[in-house]
Amino acid sequence: MPRFALKVEYHGAPFVGWQRQKEHVSVQGTIESALAKLEPGPHTIAAAGRTDAGVHGLGQVAHCDMTRDWDPFRLSEALNYHLKPNPIAIVACSRVDDDWHARFSALERQYLFRILTRRAPATHDKGQVWQVSNPLNVQEMQRAADMLLGKHDFTTFRSTICQALSPIKTLDELRVEQVDGFAGTEVHFHVRARSFLHNQVRSFVGTLERVGAGSWTPEDVRDALGAKERAACGPVCPPQGLYLAGVVYSQDPFA
Incomplete structure (x- = not known):
């Protein structure tokens, strides 16, 4: 076949x-x-x-x-x-x-998350972004994101219904980028790893948004990771801004 x-x-x-x-x-x-x-x-x-x-x-x-x-x-x-x-x-x-x-056969999964930061309701991008009304501090979010890179026990950022055998994963990239588009300022999160826990990316983004809004510090994120318990996680963001952007193989099947 x-x-x-x-x-x-x-x-x-x-x-x-x-x-x-x-x-x-x-x-x-x-x-x-x-x-x-x-x-x-x-x-x-x-x-x-x-x-x-x-x-x-x-x-x-x-x-x-x-x-x-x-x-x-x-x-x-x-x-x-x-x-x-x-x-x-x-x-x-x-x-x-x-x-x-x-x-x-996959070696890596790549995700993109989009946050639109403006007060006026989204029109063309409705259902494709998470919209927040307040500006976000990208530099502080990146500083917090850097604390999550590498191999860790990510129990804090794992859904309680996750079926993975282990909470230990290696995060290869969590890059925060400000993008100025026609609809306003967006914050993009570029995330790469071999595999992910259930709701891991949305847990990352929801927590980092709190840093960008000034409610959390980067050190709070470090402490949440170290707590290794779900209750230490920030809010889990909604799904509509999340995209499975790509999958990497040893040889690109579509090349």
């Missing part, structure tokens, strides 16, 4: 998240339904990461097994036709080895 890698872009608002659920609309389930229109029978796809409800995908990667040896371009075009009008797009498709796996 030929295996294909899919690079998937989606707007997370209409979905309960990536993972298939029987009575709710998910990104995975919607793509599997489109595949069934191309080749009858049940389809199961695997993804590099499972995003929560409301979280978006810019560079999600999944793989599917087909019975027919499709031309990758034809497969992506056919899928995009059957995915309409859902806000999901297959932006790249390629044939991969039978033992290649979207999740287990």
Whole structure:
């Protein structure tokens, strides 16, 4: 059965998240339904990461097994036709080895989080950013973020329903950037690691926002990390500003 890698872009608002659920609309389930229109029978796809409800995908990667040896371009075009009008797009498709796996072959996941800092309600970016009305101190947020880099026990920044076997992870990048756009000033968080705990990125951003607003100090973040207990975490930010931006493999399947 030929295996294909899919690079998937989606707007997370209409979905309960990536993972298939029987009575709710998910990104995975919607793509599997489109595949069934191309080749009858049940389809199961695997993804590099499972995003929560409301979280978006810019560079999600999944793989599917087909019975027919499709031309990758034809497969992506056919899928995009059957995915309409859902806000999901297959932006790249390629044939991969039978033992290649979207999740287990991945070396790194990259996330982007966007905060819009303005008082007027968001219009064009509504549902795609977390909006706060107060300006944020990017320098202080970066100083706090630097304290989270490296290998740590991230229990404080882990959801109580996280199913990971260990809270110990290595954070490779947590970069805070101010971006001045047409809609106003945004603060972007660029986050990289091999893998993440459930709600880890949103816990980071919600806590760092408190630093940027002046309610926390960078030292408070260091102490929260050292506490190794969920109660020490700052507020968990909403999902709509979070994007799975990319996945890194030893060889880019879409190159």
